Amino acid sequence: MNPFLILETGTPIPSLRRHGSFGHWIRVAAGLHGRQVRQVWVADGEPLPDAGDYAGVLVTGSGAMVTERADWSERCADWLRAAAEAGRPLFGICYGHQLIAHALGGTVDYNPRGREMGTVPVKLREPAGQDPLFAGLPTQISAQTTHLQTVLAPPPKAQVLAHSERDDCQAFRWGEAVWGVQFHPEFSTGMMRGYIQARSDALAKEGTCHRGLLGAVKPAPRARQVLRRFIHLAHRRARSGDKA
Numbered sequence: 001m002n003p004f005l006i007l008e009t010g011t012p013i014p015s016l017r018r019h020g021s022f023g024h025w026i027r028v029a030a031g032l033h034g035r036q037v038r039q040v041w042v043a044d045g046e047p048l049p050d051a052g053d054y055a056g057v058l059v060t061g062s063g064a065m066v067t068e069r070a071d072w073s074e075r076c077a078d079w080l081r082a083a084a085e086a087g088r089p090l091f092g093i094c095y096g097h098q099l100i101a102h103a104l105g106g107t108v109d110y111n112p113r114g115r116e117m118g119t120v121p122v123k124l125r126e127p128a129g130q131d132p133l134f135a136g137l138p139t140q141i142s143a144q145t146t147h148l149q150t151v152l153a154p155p156p157k158a159q160v161l162a163h164s165e166r167d168d169c170q171a172f173r174w175g176e177a178v179w180g181v182q183f184h185p186e187f188s189t190g191m192m193r194g195y196i197q198a199r200s201d202a203l204a205k206e207g208t209c210h211r212g213l214l215g216a217v218k219p220a221p222r223a224r225q226v227l228r229r230f231i232h233l234a235h236r237r238a239r240s241g242d243k244a
Contacts, residue, residue, distance in 0.1 A: 097180030
């Protein structure tokens with residue numbers, strides 16, 4: 001079975017780097033063994049391989065901003081567009097979600113509603129009921145979030161699958177095998193608390209008490225289930241030879 005490719009677009013905050021890279025967090029949350037993945041550090045300029053050699057591609061979060069239009073990010077966007085158009089299974093998380101949206105013609109910028117952080121209720125929209133990753137889930141799930149930018153307009157022909165109070169596009173699907181999720185299915189409660197603690201000063205300046213956010217953190221197993229469903233779907237497509 002072909003491995004999965006993880007595109008590393010950034011690194012965790014310093015206090016959490018002892019737990020490994022974003023790609024490591026995603027691999028563990030997805031239930032994959034180390035030999036089942038290859039990580040490519042695109043933010044460091046590592047060349048991008050042939051997407052067709054992998055069962056699926058996962059794109060990590062990042063401290064960067066899509067609107068910065070960094071050379072590595074735009075190069076990655078071009079690669080993701082080609083992979084999506086070729087029917088390769090893609091799954092973007094936070095920055096990865098925004099980058100895939102940008103690559104496919106969506107609009108990404110700072111969220112006019114401000115920072116979204118902590119464990120938030122994510123409400124599924126009607127199309128989610130027929131989506132392979134979201135079908136059968138409760139109409140509202142908990143998810144871990146931390147972001148300033150967002151997908152203001154999804155790509156043409158994409159279906160928005162979920163939203164939250166501060167974000168109208170918590171998840172979208174494009175075509176048969178491309179998804180983006182603004183939330184972090186790979187975050188544990190400890191990771192979420194670590195991010196809130198690290199952003200306590202910024203939150204205070206924005207008028208938000210970080211202690212309240214810390215107290216509201218709780219597990220988000222349904223969000224992680226979405227990630228694992230992507231892995232299973234990509235495996236099935238790889239076994240059947242379905243690339244379209």
